[in-house]
Amino acid sequence: MKLTILSIIISISGSVLAQDFTLPELRFSYDAYEQGIDAQTMEIHHSKHHRGYVRKLNNAVAASKLEGKSLVDLLMYASYRSTAVRNNAGGHYNHTLFWEILTPSTSTTAPEAMKNQLERAINKTFGSLENLRKELSAAAAKRFGSGWAWLVVTPNKELVVSSSPNQDNPIMDVSDVRGIPILGIDVWEHAYYLRYQNKRGDYLSAIWSLLDWGVVSQKYAVALSDPLLLRIERENWPQMNAFHKVLAQTFHAAEKGDFKPVRELSGGLYAKSILLQDSDIPKSLLKPEVVSALTRLEKKCGSLQKLVSKNAKNKNIMKSLSSVHDIFHEVQGLCHD
Numbered sequence: 001m002k003l004t005i006l007s008i009i010i011s012i013s014g015s016v017l018a019q020d021f022t023l024p025e026l027r028f029s030y031d032a033y034e035q036g037i038d039a040q041t042m043e044i045h046h047s048k049h050h051r052g053y054v055r056k057l058n059n060a061v062a063a064s065k066l067e068g069k070s071l072v073d074l075l076m077y078a079s080y081r082s083t084a085v086r087n088n089a090g091g092h093y094n095h096t097l098f099w100e101i102l103t104p105s106t107s108t109t110a111p112e113a114m115k116n117q118l119e120r121a122i123n124k125t126f127g128s129l130e131n132l133r134k135e136l137s138a139a140a141a142k143r144f145g146s147g148w149a150w151l152v153v154t155p156n157k158e159l160v161v162s163s164s165p166n167q168d169n170p171i172m173d174v175s176d177v178r179g180i181p182i183l184g185i186d187v188w189e190h191a192y193y194l195r196y197q198n199k200r201g202d203y204l205s206a207i208w209s210l211l212d213w214g215v216v217s218q219k220y221a222v223a224l225s226d227p228l229l230l231r232i233e234r235e236n237w238p239q240m241n242a243f244h245k246v247l248a249q250t251f252h253a254a255e256k257g258d259f260k261p262v263r264e265l266s267g268g269l270y271a272k273s274i275l276l277q278d279s280d281i282p283k284s285l286l287k288p289e290v291v292s293a294l295t296r297l298e299k300k301c302g303s304l305q306k307l308v309s310k311n312a313k314n315k316n317i318m319k320s321l322s323s324v325h326d327i328f329h330e331v332q333g334l335c336h337d
C-alpha cells in the first residue's frame with residue numbers, strides 16, 4: 001500500500017518537474033477580433049493548431065531527452081534538433097508572440113500608442129510607418145507556401161523586415177536574418193482561409209488593423225537590452241564554427257592515438273584558419289587580443305600543415321596540434337569574457 005502511494009507521488013512530482021510547455025491564454029475572447037479575424041478561425045487556430053504544437057513539442061522534447069531546456073535554447077540550436085523539435089518549438093514561440101501583439105482595442109492599434117523610441121527607429125529605418133507596412137506586407141505576400149513575416153531587432157540593434165518558411169524564426173541558427181522578432185505575422189492558410197480564402201493580401205490589410213503598437217513598443221525596448229542579442233551575435237560566426245568543426249575532428253582523434261584525421265585534414269584546417277582570420281569578427285568581439293590570437297592561430301595551423309606534409313612523427317604532430325588547440329581555446333575564452 002505504502003509503495004503504491006509512494007510511486008504515485010513519484011510519478012506526479014516527475015511530471016511536475018518536467019515543466020512541460022503550456023498553451024497560453026488569449027488576451028481576449030475568440031469573437032473579439034471579428035473586425036479582422038473571425039471567431040471560428042481564432043478558436044481553431046488557438047485551441048487546435050497552437051495546442052497541437054505545444055503537445056507535439058512536449059513529446060518531441062521528451063523523445064530527444066531535452067527536458068529542462070528553455071524554449072530559446074531549443075530555437076537557438078535548431079539545426080542540431082530533430083525536425084519535430086524545430087517545427088514545434090517554432091510553432092509554440094511564434095504563436096505565443098502572435099497572440100500577444102494582436103488586439104481589437106482601437107486605443108492601442110492606433111499609431112499614437114507607439115512609444116517614441118520605436119517610432120523614431122521605424123522612421124529612421126523605413127522612412128514611415130506606412131513604408132514599414134508595405135515592406136512587411138510584401139515579405140508576407142512573397143513568402144511561398146506557409147511561413148511568417150517578421151519585424152526583427154538584429155544584434156546591431158537595427159530593425160529589419162524578414163520572412164521565414166514553416167515555423168522557423170529569426171532566433172534559429174538556420175535563419176538568414178537573425179535577431180529577436182518583435183512582431184510576427186502568421187501567413188499559414190490556417191490563419192486566414194475561412195474568411196479570406198486565397199486572398200492573402202486582404203488578410204494582411206486586416207491584420208494591420210489589429211496590431212497592438214503598445215505591446216510592440218514594449219517588446220522593442222525589452223529586445224534592445226536582451227542578452228539574447230549578444231548570444232546570437234557571438235554564435236553567428238560561420239567561419240569560427242567551421243574551424244571548430246575540423247579542429248574537433250582532428251584533435252580528439254589524435255588525443256586517442258588516431259592520427260589519420262589530422263594527417264588527412266591538416267590542409268583543410270589551415271584553409272579554415274585563413275578564412276577565419278579574414279572573416280568579419282562579430283562587433284562585440286572586435287578587440288586587439290582576438291585579432292592577434294587569430295593571426296597566431298593561422299601561423300600555427302601553417303606549421304602543423306608543414307609537419308604533416310613532411311610526414312613528421314606523431315609526437316611532433318601532437319605537439320603542434322595541441323598548440324593550435326590551446327590558441328583556439330584562448331580565442332574562445334576571449335570571446336566569452
Ligand code: MN
Pocket residue numbers: 045049095186188190191
Ligand atoms: Mn498559425
